[in-house]
Amino acid sequence: MIDVKNLSKDYVLKRKEPGLRGAIKGLFRPDHRIVPAVRDISFHIDPGEIVGFIGPNGAGKSTTIKMMSGILTPTGGSVLIAGRDITKHRKEVVRNIGVVFGQRSQLNWDLRLGESFELLKHIYQIRQEDYDRTLDEMDRILGIGEIIDKPVRQMSLGQRVKGDLVASMIHSPNVLFLDEPTIGLDVSAKYALRKFIKEINRVRKTTVILTTHDLGDIQELCERIIIINHGQIVEDGNLSQIVDRIAPYKTLVVEYYDEFAPEHDRCEMTEHKGNVARYRFMKKDLTAAEVIADLSKKKTIKDISIEEAGIDDIIKIAYES
Amino acid sequence: MKKYLYVIKTQIIKSMTYEFNVYGNIIMQTIIMITSAYFWRALYKGQGMVGDVDAESMLTYVVLSSVLSVLLITNVERRIEKSVEKGTVATDLMKPINLFGVYFAEDIGAVIALVFQNMLPILIIGSLMIRVPVMADVHDLPLFLISVIESFLINWLIAALFGMIAFTAVNIDALIQVKKHLLRLLSGSIIPVWFFPAGVARVLESLPFVYIYQLPLSIYIGRGTRAEHLRQMGIQSIWLVILAAAFLIAQKKAAGKVMVQGG
Numbered sequence: 001m002i003d004v005k006n007l008s009k010d011y012v013l014k015r016k017e018p019g020l021r022g023a024i025k026g027l028f029r030p031d032h033r034i035v036p037a038v039r040d041i042s043f044h045i046d047p048g049e050i051v052g053f054i055g056p057n058g059a060g061k062s063t064t065i066k067m068m069s070g071i072l073t074p075t076g077g078s079v080l081i082a083g084r085d086i087t088k089h090r091k092e093v094v095r096n097i098g099v100v101f102g103q104r105s106q107l108n109w110d111l112r113l114g115e116s117f118e119l120l121k122h123i124y125q126i127r128q129e130d131y132d133r134t135l136d137e138m139d140r141i142l143g144i145g146e147i148i149d150k151p152v153r154q155m156s157l158g159q160r161v162k163g164d165l166v167a168s169m170i171h172s173p174n175v176l177f178l179d180e181p182t183i184g185l186d187v188s189a190k191y192a193l194r195k196f197i198k199e200i201n202r203v204r205k206t207t208v209i210l211t212t213h214d215l216g217d218i219q220e221l222c223e224r225i226i227i228i229n230h231g232q233i234v235e236d237g238n239l240s241q242i243v244d245r246i247a248p249y250k251t252l253v254v255e256y257y258d259e260f261a262p263e264h265d266r267c268e269m270t271e272h273k274g275n276v277a278r279y280r281f282m283k284k285d286l287t288a289a290e291v292i293a294d295l296s297k298k299k300t301i302k303d304i305s306i307e308e309a310g311i312d313d314i315i316k317i318a319y320e321s
Numbered sequence: 322m323k324k325y326l327y328v329i330k331t332q333i334i335k336s337m338t339y340e341f342n343v344y345g346n347i348i349m350q351t352i353i354m355i356t357s358a359y360f361w362r363a364l365y366k367g368q369g370m371v372g373d374v375d376a377e378s379m380l381t382y383v384v385l386s387s388v389l390s391v392l393l394i395t396n397v398e399r400r401i402e403k404s405v406e407k408g409t410v411a412t413d414l415m416k417p418i419n420l421f422g423v424y425f426a427e428d429i430g431a432v433i434a435l436v437f438q439n440m441l442p443i444l445i446i447g448s449l450m451i452r453v454p455v456m457a458d459v460h461d462l463p464l465f466l467i468s469v470i471e472s473f474l475i476n477w478l479i480a481a482l483f484g485m486i487a488f489t490a491v492n493i494d495a496l497i498q499v500k501k502h503l504l505r506l507l508s509g510s511i512i513p514v515w516f517f518p519a520g521v522a523r524v525l526e527s528l529p530f531v532y533i534y535q536l537p538l539s540i541y542i543g544r545g546t547r548a549e550h551l552r553q554m555g556i557q558s559i560w561l562v563i564l565a566a567a568f569l570i571a572q573k574k575a576a577g578k579v580m581v582q583g584g
Contacts, residue, residue, distance in 0.1 A: 105409075118327070
């Protein structure tokens, strides 16, 4: 579905010196500096995949997604969508793409939501029955019936994002790009948005590419993640495999009746505070049951819990590398 | 084509939501009309004709200039500025529709709404307080209408070209104000350029601005012969073609620029 080859993007930054002198100097002799935002990245995405782009702020996620959706022209490399180069066949390719930017809306502030949709229907020249079918489906997933007659300027952020999602689906694109769609949303709006992404992916087989800082989004939606840092791909692959590889351990938290905690020869005790001790062990050598059995032979255990290495550990490791 | 008609319709709906905004312009135009009328009455005191025009025709000119000014309200500069500032221009460019076609359709829609919200009230106020603006010779009506359409297009193209500055400069608020007042002065909308020194008038007549206000108004009040009107409409048409060509070239460049910057 999507082929990205050696994609890179440089930004030209005008550096301004501080103070009045700097401002005047900047007028006549601007100091240009080239900052690489994305450097030579390549990957392939199959139809029907949901791929999460993660990385710290300024890592190049948004720049990549903007180039993939044809908003930014790359400095080098190419993006093929369904076999067509987006910079060369922009007009046709763009019909196949939907975009939602969490921080800006494509809805018309002064119109009722339904009027914005009608406008898009005319712009994309959608047949009435297709349009009705799409709206019915969207109403089933997101429940937009109650906000369809509301002017966009009176909407809450959650309602507006719902509106934007529907707007991006009016022309039934095969690929949907979502740039930080859950930013600033409350729990129930996030839930609705995730349900929407899952549903359109399941029913319509829409390929979804999203960037996010929300670990819940990734855990619930993405089988595959691409971690970007400093404009380069750090990790690309199946979420659980990446977790297994980068953090192949679990942590057993044991509470005893007093402050003494026994050591375990195949575990690392990562923390010991009061009556509670934490044992980290490799998943491939040991099971939690064995560790518990070994420890309970040495001392009576009051309570236990198991902590999985999560996506947040992965991200921390990847971001710090 | 149907898409653009729908944009026009949508814009009419949108314009109706800001009813309050339009009263401001009615008040402003009323003040301009009344002060201009006092000014001309004082100037014409005891004089039959000044610059081939009598006092009555000059008052018609005043009223009709205000009425015409409603047709010549453009929003394209602000529209570009806003969408560059907010970054929505990037997503707008993704839609299978010409961006400037949308802006043009929006301005048409806004003007249609203004005909009822603004133009008719101003016409009525002007007729009651100053003079009913009767056309000098009804046979000139087709000529007048064509010149108004051309002046609308020239005015819009200048505004659109101007608005494209926002693609690089982002904030052009102050520039928009300067352009607006300069255009009022140079186009003869308040003082016809035939009152200016001959040399200045000649320079202004070779610029496109007088063909926005002064030409259609001159036809309306019957200043000059038909032959002169036709000659001036020729110049008007030449400016229209020049500006349209400049617009088409600039439009291509501007879109490329947005694509590179990405809003």
